[in-house]
Structures are given as C-alpha cells and as structure tokens.
Amino acid sequence: MTIIPKRMKGIQLIGHGGAENLRYCSDIPVPTPTSNDVLIQVSAAGVNNTDINTRTAWYSKSDSNSADAGWSGTALALPRIQGADVCGIIVAVGDNVCASRIGDRVLIEPCLNEANSQALNSPWYFGSECDGGFAEYTVVAAKHAYKVNSRLSDVELASFPCSYSTAENMLSRANVSSQDTVLISGASGGVGSAAIQLAKARGAYVIAITSPSKNKQLLALGADRVISRDADLIEAFGENSIDVVIDLVAGKQWPQFLQLLKPGSRYAVSGAIGGALVDLDIRTLYLKDLSFFGCTVLNPDIFQKLITYIEKGQILPIVADTFPLEEINAAQEVFLQKKHTGKIVLKVSQ
Known part of the structure; x- marks a missing residue:
C-alpha cells in the first residue's frame, strides 16, 4: 500500500515574466481527489511551449496583461503548478471511481472537459486553468487519466501526450x-x-x-x-x-x-x-x-487513438534530454534554444 504524504515537492509559478517566477517548493500540500478524480504520483513530465507562453503572458492580447494571460484567455490563479505532459501511477481515487484503478500507469489527456467533478462549459488546459504535473502528485478527473500498457519508460511515455x-x-x-x-x-x-x-x-x-x-x-x-x-x-x-x-x-x-x-x-x-x-x-x-x-480542443477519440498507437508500437518516443524537476529553469533554457529534436522531459518521482 502506497503511503501518501501530506506535503510534496513541486514547481510553482508565482507570477508572469522571466524564469525567476518559477519557485521550487518542498512543502506544497498534496492535492485531494474529489469524487470523480484520481490522485497520481507523477513520474515524469514533459516541457512545452504552453508552459513558457503562460509564464511570459504570451497568450495575452492586451500587452501582456495578467488579466487575460492564461491559455483560455482569462487570468491565472497564482501560484500555479504547470506541466501538462504527465506520466504517473494512480495512488488514490475519489468516491465515484473504482478502487481497481489504483496502481494503473497512466497518461493524462491535457485538454480537459471535467474538473473538480464538474463538467466544464469551456475546456481547460492541464497545468493552466488547474494545477498540473510539475510536482510529485497531481489530481485529474478519472476520465482524463488513460491507462497505458507499454514497455516504454515513464520518461519516454511523458514525451507523448501534448x-x-x-x-x-x-x-x-x-x-x-x-x-x-x-x-x-x-x-x-x-x-x-x-x-x-x-x-x-x-x-x-x-x-x-x-x-x-x-x-x-x-x-x-x-x-x-x-x-x-x-x-x-x-x-x-x-x-x-x-x-x-x-x-x-x-x-x-x-x-x-x-x-x-x-x-x-x-x-x-x-x-x-x-x-x-x-x-x-x-x-x-x-x-x-x-x-x-x-486546432486546440481535442476531438473525443483523439487521445484513445494515441494510447492505441503507443501500445501497438506504431509511434516512437523522441526524448532529446532529461532534467530533474528542480532544474526546470535549465530545461526551459535548453528548450528555448530550439537546437533539439523531440521532447525535453523532467524526472519527478523515482
């Protein structure tokens, strides 16, 4: 049985701007799943343009104004844990989720239509409108956590979702x-x-x-x-x-x-x-x-198709480099240089 701690390590975005707005913390409360959620121990999380665009307020159409700097065109609730490309293990479930899902290795569908056990009127992006995977634990609606059976490593799998x-x-x-x-x-x-x-x-x-x-x-x-x-x-x-x-x-x-x-x-x-x-x-x-x-919001069948491609070995992971979670600034700096091919992935839980 997995012992779930009360506190976890993670990266918090505390404001818009440069890399100094990413704060590594070791005392973040571990999130609690609501009735339709699963709690995931994060193994690896990929770095994306969306993470950096959100940090720098690139999505804002009003001169980098924080009021519309989120992916959905609204303000971010800060501090925010980013990270949409997530591979991990389900370690706890909400009241409405079958306990047999505990132990599943999963990939998270990053474009969400349910959060906090409520249907969303407009989609959220994992790690933008809600906390994401740049931490030891994260929660998501069970429907957005897809079990994957593969010989690939967690790092390799984390290169796929987004x-x-x-x-x-x-x-x-x-x-x-x-x-x-x-x-x-x-x-x-x-x-x-x-x-x-x-x-x-x-x-x-x-x-x-x-x-x-x-x-x-x-x-x-x-x-x-x-x-x-x-x-x-x-x-x-x-x-x-x-x-x-x-x-x-x-x-x-x-x-x-x-x-x-x-x-x-x-x-x-x-x-x-x-x-x-x-x-x-x-x-x-x-x-x-x-x-x-x-093309932003995923059609309903897209992520399941991706899982099928992975399980059949029809697509290959392309991991350019890996960094420990606490070295996120170095990872994003390499990412921004655009000299790599494929994905840069953060190792979270060992």
Missing part, C-alpha cells in the same frame, strides 16, 4: 490521407516530429521544414523530403503544389503557405512560435476555396 495528441488532432481535422502531400512547419519540435510519424502512418507524402542541421534526424523519422526554414518555398515547390499545411510556426513565411496550397485544400494550425500576427490576403482564402482549421 505533442502527439495535438499532431493527431491536426491531421484528423485536416482529414489527411494517403493521397495527400503534407507540408509541416516547425518539424523538429515535439508536435512537428510527432506529425511526421503520424502523417506517414496515414500514408501521406511528407515535407518537413527545419534547420539543415536536423535534416538527417527528420528523414530518419520518415519525412520524404526536408527543406530549410529559410528557403523560398514557392521557388522550391511551385504554387498549388501542397494538399495540407500543418503549421506550428506562422511568422513571416506564412503568406507562402497559402500560395503553396492547391485550390480546395486545407490548412491546420496549433502554434505561432515564429510570430502570431501574419498577413492574409483574404482573396487567396476565398478564391482558392481553402479550409482553415484552428
């Missing part, structure tokens, strides 16, 4: 098939490298945009062709040559994506690390009959 579910959701929304030529921006990051594998699993022809130093890694993942992020895409491929753009970057190159797309084709986006404001000639959108998909 990136792979986001990628699968984008591909699903854009209805990618074996008939498609797919262009992926930001292809060496967590979502991008996941999208390469998942698009190839669907039989698509995949073109990955990356820095030249990462070409071999992305070709090994399954990309059919790689191209430099500084290249002129129109010169390289010609107008009306791409069926689907999976975009994680936006930025100054964005107008070329619409030129590349064939009439009647699809554009899916879930990130803007290259710049959130882009130039759109609205005539291109409607004259080419393009379909745009903003």
Whole structure:
C-alpha cells in the first residue's frame, strides 16, 4: 500500500515574466481527489511551449496583461503548478471511481472537459486553468487519466501526450490521407516530429521544414523530403503544389503557405512560435476555396487513438534530454534554444 504524504515537492509559478517566477517548493500540500478524480504520483513530465507562453503572458492580447494571460484567455490563479505532459501511477481515487484503478500507469489527456467533478462549459488546459504535473502528485478527473500498457519508460511515455495528441488532432481535422502531400512547419519540435510519424502512418507524402542541421534526424523519422526554414518555398515547390499545411510556426513565411496550397485544400494550425500576427490576403482564402482549421480542443477519440498507437508500437518516443524537476529553469533554457529534436522531459518521482 502506497503511503501518501501530506506535503510534496513541486514547481510553482508565482507570477508572469522571466524564469525567476518559477519557485521550487518542498512543502506544497498534496492535492485531494474529489469524487470523480484520481490522485497520481507523477513520474515524469514533459516541457512545452504552453508552459513558457503562460509564464511570459504570451497568450495575452492586451500587452501582456495578467488579466487575460492564461491559455483560455482569462487570468491565472497564482501560484500555479504547470506541466501538462504527465506520466504517473494512480495512488488514490475519489468516491465515484473504482478502487481497481489504483496502481494503473497512466497518461493524462491535457485538454480537459471535467474538473473538480464538474463538467466544464469551456475546456481547460492541464497545468493552466488547474494545477498540473510539475510536482510529485497531481489530481485529474478519472476520465482524463488513460491507462497505458507499454514497455516504454515513464520518461519516454511523458514525451507523448501534448505533442502527439495535438499532431493527431491536426491531421484528423485536416482529414489527411494517403493521397495527400503534407507540408509541416516547425518539424523538429515535439508536435512537428510527432506529425511526421503520424502523417506517414496515414500514408501521406511528407515535407518537413527545419534547420539543415536536423535534416538527417527528420528523414530518419520518415519525412520524404526536408527543406530549410529559410528557403523560398514557392521557388522550391511551385504554387498549388501542397494538399495540407500543418503549421506550428506562422511568422513571416506564412503568406507562402497559402500560395503553396492547391485550390480546395486545407490548412491546420496549433502554434505561432515564429510570430502570431501574419498577413492574409483574404482573396487567396476565398478564391482558392481553402479550409482553415484552428486546432486546440481535442476531438473525443483523439487521445484513445494515441494510447492505441503507443501500445501497438506504431509511434516512437523522441526524448532529446532529461532534467530533474528542480532544474526546470535549465530545461526551459535548453528548450528555448530550439537546437533539439523531440521532447525535453523532467524526472519527478523515482
């Protein structure tokens, strides 16, 4: 029987701004599951853009104002424990949850539609609107804790939830098939490298945009062709040559994506690390009959599909580096340098 302590170690976000707003604490109260929840002892937790965007108030549309700096466009309740990519073991359950779930190794679905045993009117992001996994223990609705049977390590499993579910959701929304030529921006990051594998699993022809130093890694993942992020895409491929753009970057190159797309084709986006404001000639959108998909909230079947891919060994973890939880600042600094391929993961409980 697992002895659950009253206090735990974890990282608390205490304000918006630089890394000094991340505070390592050893006396945080261990959360108590409500009736529909499970308590999870966290083994490993991945680092994401969302963590950093939330810390720096990047989501704010009012000049980094804390009033709308949360992922959902509202203020964060501080201090907040971040961390959405979580692998761990269920150690306790709420009154409405079967006790047989204790001992399950689980991955947490990061996009939530239930919290505190209540249905949510609009989705929450784990580690943003509620406390997440950068701590020894965390709670989540039992429906969002998916049992996983795999020989992969906890660190490897923690590389999957956010990136792979986001990628699968984008591909699903854009209805990618074996008939498609797919262009992926930001292809060496967590979502991008996941999208390469998942698009190839669907039989698509995949073109990955990356820095030249990462070409071999992305070709090994399954990309059919790689191209430099500084290249002129129109010169390289010609107008009306791409069926689907999976975009994680936006930025100054964005107008070329619409030129590349064939009439009647699809554009899916879930990130803007290259710049959130882009130039759109609205005539291109409607004259080419393009379909745009903003992809954040997961379709209901996406996370279960991800668990199935993992258990069947159809996708591979890509862990670039690991750090102990207390070295989160160093982990985020490496993450921000963007020299890695795949995920950076924090080791939490041993």
